[in-house]
Amino acid sequence: MMNLITRRLCLKPISVADIKKIHELHSLPETDEYNTLGIPKYLKETEQIVQKWLAQDDLIFKIELKEEKSFIGLVALKLGHAKYKKAEVWYKLDAKFWKNGYATEALKSVLDFGFNKLKLHRIEAGCAVENIGSIRVLEKVGMLREGRKRKVLPLKSGWSDNFEYAILETDFK
Numbered sequence: 001m002m003n004l005i006t007r008r009l010c011l012k013p014i015s016v017a018d019i020k021k022i023h024e025l026h027s028l029p030e031t032d033e034y035n036t037l038g039i040p041k042y043l044k045e046t047e048q049i050v051q052k053w054l055a056q057d058d059l060i061f062k063i064e065l066k067e068e069k070s071f072i073g074l075v076a077l078k079l080g081h082a083k084y085k086k087a088e089v090w091y092k093l094d095a096k097f098w099k100n101g102y103a104t105e106a107l108k109s110v111l112d113f114g115f116n117k118l119k120l121h122r123i124e125a126g127c128a129v130e131n132i133g134s135i136r137v138l139e140k141v142g143m144l145r146e147g148r149k150r151k152v153l154p155l156k157s158g159w160s161d162n163f164e165y166a167i168l169e170t171d172f173k
Contacts, residue, residue, distance in 0.1 A: 091107060104137050107141050149162045
């Protein structure tokens, strides 16, 4: 897997060396609000999650600020069955870096990689209906809201509906 470089960011494949930073990201209450993973109690839990990610075909990148070389989050492309040429994206950013366009920039780069390098046909994403920031990111990159699943996300606040988003290779510019 390769690094993806944008104007302000460098997206690099995660490794076991990133476990501590990933644990810190997952431990933030703001990151956890719309996350079904839950806050890991111990570093060992995060280590098991990361080991599972590394064993799968998912492409999970750490997001770093290019100039500072500092970790600010994660973005992933979870590949589906090859016959359908589709994948699902997800991302998490440290709350200190919200509202700067970093999630949008990282996601555009991953979409570009998915469509232009991997030759995918369709890329999907899901998002809690209350997660306004994430909804904005998905819509800014050109993803279209295709539906709503009722009460499918077990969040701390209770069961949440989920918006389903997607973008096709023909939609991506």
